[in-house]
Amino acid sequence: MKKLLFVHGKGGVPLDHAVPRMAAHAEVHLLALAPLPDGPWREHCAEIIPRWTEPVRGDDLVDLIVETAKAVGADAVTGFAEWALLAVSLAAQRLGLPGPGANVRDSRDKRLMRERWAEAGVPGPEFRRVGSEADLLAAFRELTAPMLLKPAWGAGSIGQFVLREEADVAIAWITVAKALDDLVAYGAGEYYEAEAPRQLLVEEIIAGTTDGWYDEPGFGDYLSVEGIVADGVYHPIAITGRIPTIPPFTELSSHAPCALPEPLQREIERVATAAVDALRLDTCGTHTEMKLCADGTVMLLESAARFGGSAITGVVESVFGVDLVGMFIRQLLGEPVDYPDRMLVDAGSAAAELSLIGTDSAGRPWRTEPVWDSRTAELHRLVSPGSTITHVHGLTAPDGTRVPHYTEARGIANCIGMLFLTAPTRAQMVADTYAVFDCLEARLKEAAAGEPE
Template identity: 30%
Template sequence: MFSTVLVANRGEIAVRVIRTLRTLGIRSVAVFSDADADARHVREADTAVRIGPAPATESYLRVDRILEAAAKSGAQAVHPGYGFLAENADFAQACADAGLTFIGPPAAAISLMGDKIRAKETVKAAGVPVVPGSSGSGLTDAELAAAAREIGTPVLLKPSAGGGGKGMRLVRDASLLAEEIAAARREARASFGDDTLLVERWIDRPRHIEIQVLADGHGHVIHLGERECSLQRRHQKIIEEAPSVLLDEATRAAMGEAAVQAARSCGYAGAGTVEFIVPGKDPSSYYFMEMNTRLQVEHPVTELITGLDLVEWQLRVAAGERLPFTQEDITLTGHAVEARICAEDPSRGFLPSGGTVLSLREPQGDGVRTDSGLSEGTEVGSLYDPMLSKVIAYGPDRATALRKLRAALAGTVTLGVPTNAGFLRRLLAHPAVVAGELDTGLVEREADGLVPDGVPDEVYEAAAAVREAALAPAQGGWTDPFSVPSGWRLGGTPAPLAHWLHAPGLEPVAHRLRGSGHTVTADRVSVTVDGIRHTFHRAGDWLGRDGDAWHVRDHDPVEASLTGAAHAGADALTAPMPGTVTVVKVSPGDQVSAGQSLLVVEAMKMEHVIAAPHAGTVTELDVTPGSTVAMDQVLAVVLPTELADAPDAPTTGAAGTASTAGPTGAAGTTGTAEPAKEAQG
C-alpha cells in the first residue's frame, strides 16, 4: 500500500478522499489554486502544494504542475477525484510515465470509453445491448441525417467526445435535421474541440440507471448493484438513490452482468460506472449509454447499501491487491438517497450563485451523512463547479430514507450563499418521487411548482424584527428619546414603523410588524404571525429555514429614486449571477436592436447572454472581457431610441435600476443559462 497519495482535485471530493486516506494511515497531499489557499481540503490534508492561479486552466487542469507537486511532496500515487483530469487519458499516461500510480483505470480504457462511438461498438461486440443509432466515426452531415431517418424521429444528436448534456440536441422533426446537426457540431467543437457526432433513438420518459463495477488488475470484475439517477435538471443529476425501485432481481442481475462485460471489454481496473437508459414501461429493454471511468459523485449511496468504502478499494486495487470477494458475496441492504447541494438560486431560474458562507450547519449521524468541502468563511466563487456538498440518508427501506433525507435537508443551513437545498426537499416530497414513478424529464416538468412564489410574509416579519431590534435603545445610560423609533405621536396612538426591505430580484416592500413577542439573537430569529411561531437561522441580513434562505436587505426608497432618476427612461443591464464577463460585443455609442446579444457572463460552467431590452444606444459599458462581476452589478446601459434622439439625452452618469426584467429577474437577460464552453471540474 502507498505511504503518500496526492489528491488532484478540490472541494468535497478531495475532502472525501482525504478521509479514507486518513483512515488507512496514508499521508495525504492536497493541491490548491490561489482561490483555494484556505479551503477545507487544504486544511484537512497532511500537506498541501500550490499549483497556480485561480483559473482551473492555470492550476487544476495543468498536468505539469500536478506532477511537479507529486514529485515535490514525495507522493507515490495520484487520486484524480472526479471532474478536472479524472477521465483524461493523457493525464493517466503522464502519471505512469512519471513513475506514479494513477488511482483509476489504465489510460487505454479511459481513451476507449471516452469516445462514445468506439465505446458503443466495443460493448456491442461484447454482447451488451446499445441504443439503436448510427455506427462508425466521422460521419458526414448527410450520413448522420440518413441514419436519423432510418432510425425514425425523435432522435438524439450527441457529441462523441462530450458529456454532461453539452451539445446534445433532441430532434423530433426530420425537416430540421440539417440545421440541428450544424448547431450540434458548433456546440461540440466549442465545448470539446471535436465536432464528431453520433445519432441515437430517443426514448420518451426514460429512466437513467447505472451499475457500479469494481475490477482488480487480475481479471476479476464484479458489480455492486445499481443506482437510480433519473431525477435530473439540464441533463445533470441532482438526486440519486440505490437500489432502484424499477428493477426486479432478474433485471438487476442481467444489467449487472452486462455492466461487467462492458468493463471486461475495455480491460478495466478500479471503480467505474456503466450507465444505461431504460424505458420506464419496459425495464427489461435496457441500453448501454456510456461508461464513466472514475468514481461517481453518487458513490456514497452504493457504499451505504453494500458496506464497502469505494475509495479504499480504489486504493487497494491500484496497489495491486486482488478483490477478496465474489459476486455472490455482495448483498444490498436497505436503501440510500443522495441530494446534491449546489450554489444556485432556484428563485432566479437556477442561475449560479456565490458569496461567503456566513453560517453553516451540515447534518451528520443517525443514518445521515454529509460529504462537503465547506466551512464557515468559505468564499464560493464563480470559477469552479457549483456543487458544494452532498447530503445522503440511509434507512431500512426507501420511505425511511426519503423521510430522513427531507429532514436532513430541512436542517441544512448555508447562509450567505443561495443553494438548492429547499428545492430538493420539496422535490423529494413530490407524489411521483415518493411513489418511485420517475423519469429524466420529471424535474423540468415540475420545477416551477417547487419554487416558492416570492418571499413568505413571515420572512419579512423576521427581517423587520431584526431591523427593529437594531434600532432599539441600548440598555443602560441615557438615550435621546427622539432617536427611538417608537412611533410615538402627540395626542394619538403610536404609529407602527414601516421597514423598507429588499430581496434580490423582487420589488422592495414596506413591512410593519404585526406580531408581538418576537425574539432576536445573533444567530436566531423567532416571530409569531397569525398565531404560528416561526424560527429562522440568522447571519446578518440572511435568514434560513427548512433548507431555504433569503437575503433581505434594508432599502432606502429616497436614495433609490435619486439613483434611478439619473437615467430616466434608460435600462441598466445587470449581472444575473456572480461570474466573469467572457464576451463583450458592443461599445459605448453603438446602436443596438431589441434582443441583440451584448455581453456573455460565465459562472460555474454556465453561460448567460445579456441582451438589449429594446432598440437604442449603449450609453455606458462598465465591464471588459475578463471582468469579475457580482450579482446585480450594472454592466451596461441602453438608452431607448426615442430618448437617445432627444436634445437632452443623457450620455454618462451613474447607472440606474432596471425597468424591465427577464425570466430570472435580471434586466435585459434572455433565455436560460447554458453549459459553458470549458468544463472546470
C-alpha cells in the same frame, strides 16, 4: 506511509469525502488543476500544489503530473475528475504505476466506447460520428428520430440537443457548439485532448420504460452501477437508482438502495460486467450507466473509468458501509482489498444526493431565481421526521448565490450545488426527494424574505 499524488480537477468526488479516506491509507500530495474549496479536508493533505492560475493542457499536463509525482516520490497517482482522467492515466503509464491503462480512451471517447461495445455484443444505441453540420444532416437521414447530438468527450449532459425533425439540424449544431465554447470558457472540458470540443456523435434515443421493472412508483428508467476494476478484474459494488431525468437528460438525483427485485439487479450486474470488460481497463473506479427497456432488456449509455461524481460514493458508503475511495487507494498502493463476492443489494437504510438546480421534479424551470443561503434555508422543513438533509461542502456555491434559470443545453452545468439526504427507509427517501425538488423554490423565497419561525 506510502505517498499518493492526487490530481484535482473540476468535478469528481467531493474533497471533503475523498481526501480523508485517501489519507487513511497514504500520505496525500494534491496537485490542484482547478480552484479549491475551503474545508477540513485540507488538514489531511501533506502538501497542496496549486497550478490552476495558468491552465496546463495536453502533453504539458502529462509532463507536469509526471514531474510532480517524481518530486514527491509518489507510489500511486490518481484523480477523480472526468476532464483530467486521460492526462492522469497517461502519466501513470509513463511512471509504470497502476491506472486505467492503455485503453483508457475507450472510456472517455464515447464513439470508441460504442464501437468496443458493438464488437463485444453489448447492447447500445445506433450512432454516427459527426464533425460538421453536413455530417449531422446525413446522420439524421440515416438514423431514426428522435436522436441526441452530444460531445464525444462530454459529461453531465452538457452540450446536448434532442433532434426530432430535419429542421432541428441547424439549430442543434449552433446550440451545442455554443454550449461547448461556454464550457471551455468556464474552465471545464477535457484537459488533454485539444480537439475534444469538435468531436461529436449523434445517437438514437433509447425508448426506456419502468414497466416490468419496478414494483414501486417514483423511479426513472435509468440507473448506474458503481464498481472498481482491479488488475483487469471488474468488481461491481452497488447499483444507484434514479428518479426520472429531466430534459434533455439531466440527472436530478442518485440514490440507494435500488428498488429493483434482486433477480433483476443480478441481470443489471451481468450486463454491467460485460460492458466494463469490453473496455479492457486495468485499475480504476467505474460508473456504468444504463437504460431500462421493454421486455426486461437494457441498453448501455456510457461507462466511465472513474467513480460517479458528486456524492455518489457517499451514498454507497452511507447505505452499504463500503468505502469505495479507500478500497481503490489500497488497490493502487498494492495493499490487500476485500471486495464483495457479488454486487451488494441488501441495506437497512437509504440515502440520496440531490442537485441544487432551478427546476421541480418534472423539469419545470423555476419562475424565479432565488438566493441560496445554507444559513437560512432550513432544509429540514422539507423532509420527514427521521430523515436528515444538508448541503455538500465543496460542491455547493457560496451563500448568496442565485439559483440560475434552467436551460436544457447547459445540462448539469445549471446546478449550483448538491444536497445529501438520508432516511430510515427507501420509501421515505423517495418521498422526501420529491418533496425537496417540488418545494425548494418556495422555501428559498421564504427564507430570503425573512419568514418568521
